[in-house]
Structure formats: C-alpha cells, structure tokens
C-alpha cells in the first residue's frame with residue numbers, strides 16, 4: 121500500500137504507478153518570482169456556481185478525510201478551463217501531524233498547515249470522473265491553503281466534528297449539516313494555475329491546477345489529526 125514513508129513514499133511510487141515518473145507531476149513548489157501573470161486569464165474570470173450540498177458522506181482515506189459530492193450541481197468554468205464545464209466530484213484535505221507542515225503545494229519553499237482540494241471533472245468532454253482522469257484536461261482541482269489562527273472555520277468544523285465517528289481508514293459516516301463549498305474559498309480570488317497531476321497514486325497527469333494565493337484560517341484542532 122502506498123504511503124509517505126521511505127519504503128512506500130513518493131520516491132518509489134513510480135515503481136507501481138508509472139505516471140508518477142512523468143513530466144507534469146504534482147505537487148510542485150510555486151516559485152512566485154517566476155510565476156507569470158497571464159492577461160487573458162484575467163479576461164476569462166474563473167466562475168463557480170456552488171450549490172449547498174446535503175446528504176454528504178465523509179470517508180477516512182487514511183491520509184485525511186474525503187467528502188463525496190456526486191451528481192452535485194456545483195460547477196466551475198472560465199479562467200484556464202477554456203469553454204468546458206467542470207463539475208464538483210469530491211473535496212478532501214491533506215494535513216500533517218503538526219501545523220508546521222501538511223500542505224502538498226509549497227510557496228517559495230514554505231508549507232502551510234494543510235490544503236483543501238475541490239476536485240472537479242470535465243463534463244463537457246467526458247462521461248465519467250474515471251474517464252476524465254485518463255485525459256490531460258480531464259480534471260480541475262482548486263487548492264486552498266489552511267493557515268492556523270485563532271478563528272475556527274465553521275464549515276470545516278461541520279466536517280471535522282464527524283471525524284470521531286470514522287477513526288479508521290475506510291470508514292464512512294454521514295454529514296448531518298448542509299455544506300456550502302463557496303465558504304471554503306478565500307476572499308482574495310487571486311490564483312496560480314499550471315498543468316499537473318493527481319498528487320497521490322495513480323498520479324494521472326490529468327489535472328488543471330488552480331491554487332489560491334490567499335490561505336483560509338482554521339484552528340490548530342481543525343487541521344491536525346490526532
């Protein structure tokens with residue numbers, strides 16, 4: 121089973137998952153000095169139409185939590201996504217044992233306490249998430265960094281408050297509340313974008329990454345697993 125230890129971590133993933141050795145692998149370190157601004161991206165604003173989600177299930181993935189949002193009406197389009205419509209499939213987080221680390225992307229070498237990924241797939245061109253994941257423009261993932269501060273994030277609280285019911289990998293439970301994914305987005309909507317991959321096996325090179333520059337604030341408890 122893949123993981124993050126020296127014997128099963130990213131350096132050996134390519135043995136089992138050949139795409140992990142590819143040319144557009146994520147995550148990356150975002151070097152802000154060489155990131156170029158693209159004027160026509162500003163023209164085609166990134167727009168999202170997120171609906172509040174109910175009847176959501178949360179899964180302990182063994183590396184964090186994942187909330188499935190199948191058949192959700194939440195859509196993403198514009199910006200670097202051309203003319204295609206991308207639909208929210210799931211959102212999940214990556215975090216660490218301390219708030220000093222946990223994010224997958226880093227910014228000028230700096231890691232954040234965690235990172236939320238809102239995973240969308242191209243419903244204009246493909247018939248399923250699995251099919252979309254086989255194509256270079258199949259997925260669009262929004263990355264939002266978590267910064268640790270004094271104010272807790274109410275929407276994240278609705279999620280992490282259920283984790284006590286799914287202590288072990290592979291366990292599911294229902295989220296009783298309604299979740300509004302727009303509340304996960306920072307107020308400043310500036311982002312970096314690049315063509316990359318799934319950050320975990322099978323590491324398919326199918327992701328248009330959109331990483332927001334501004335982190336959202338959560339508390340220490342909300343972003344470290346115990």
Ligand SMILES: NS(=O)(=O)c1ccc2o/c(=N\O)[nH]c2c1
Nearest residue numbers: 237239261317318319320321322
């Ligand atoms: N962490 S990530 O790049 O957002 C991501 C998104 C969807 C994924 O599906 C996966 N296996 O089926 N890995 C994976 C990683």
Ligand SMILES: [Zn+2]
Nearest residue numbers: 212214237319
């Ligand atoms: Zn992820």
